[in-house]
Amino acid sequence: MVTTPHDPGSAHLDGNVLAGPLRELFAVDMTSARTECVGCGQRAAVAELETYLGGPGVVARCPGCHAAVLRYVRTPSTAYLDLRGTLTMTVPMPAGGAES
Numbered sequence: 001m002v003t004t005p006h007d008p009g010s011a012h013l014d015g016n017v018l019a020g021p022l023r024e025l026f027a028v029d030m031t032s033a034r035t036e037c038v039g040c041g042q043r044a045a046v047a048e049l050e051t052y053l054g055g056p057g058v059v060a061r062c063p064g065c066h067a068a069v070l071r072y073v074r075t076p077s078t079a080y081l082d083l084r085g086t087l088t089m090t091v092p093m094p095a096g097g098a099e100s
Contacts, residue, residue: 033045048063057074
């Protein structure tokens with residue numbers, strides 16, 4: 001029998017195992033990360049996105065189809081990052097790899 005990640009009988013770990021990899025990922029300059037727009041498939045660096053301020057947060061739009069690919073809001077106690085408009089985001093990582 002083959003188990004899948006959604007099989008209740010399969011072994012899994014909780015999301016705490018992501019602490020190290022995500023800390024490494026979000027400790028880099030994200031403006032060089034490349035997004036792929038869900039709407040049109042155009043790839044662009046975060047620095048190339050059409051970014052709008054002035055509302056309760058920041059909205060970054062695809063330079064091709066102008067769909068929202070990234071939304072960011074910061075409150076005094078919480079940061080909200082919405083990437084629903086991004087199919088994928090690739091992040092250049094410094095040489096040396098992850099810390100153990």
